[in-house]
Amino acid sequence: MASAEIKEILPVDKDKLFEAIIRYENYPQFVEGCTAVKVERKGTGKARATYHVSMVKDVTYTLDHLEDAEGGRVEWTLVESDFFKKNTGRWELKTAGKGKTEVFYSLDVEFKIPVPGFMLNRLIKGGLPSMLKNFEKQAKKAT
Secondary structure (H helix, E strand, O other): OEEEEEEEEEOOOHHHHHHHHHOHHHHHHHOOOEEEEEEEEOOOOEEEEEEEEEOOOEEEEEEEEEEEOOOOEEEEEEEEEOOEEEEEEEEEEEEOOOOOEEEEEEEEEEEOOOOOHHHHHHHHHHOHHHHHHHHHHHHHHOO
């Protein structure tokens, strides 16, 4: 099992960042390794998304998302995967002044196959700062 979290203040509006996060279908444009996403809306604040990602190998997984725009929170849980046993996490967004957002991102995954520690660190923790920057850029594009 591997987990990672990051907390940072980004110079972007909370609502715009939230919108960038829940536009899962846009992830292939700016999330490294993401090649396709199919989204099925399950009503207000609920979405099921199937991700196709090229990591060490091509991986497919489906997550259920709960979206709370008012609370600035997005949580997900694994539905099915050919690679993950577990994939849960959340985004928490709080206004941190005019045009700034405090971001907390947490991820907890477990794989169906053994993954070496150095690779885990690179996959799970290594990309978090650049991932946040990519979401920031995407949110600013929506201005």
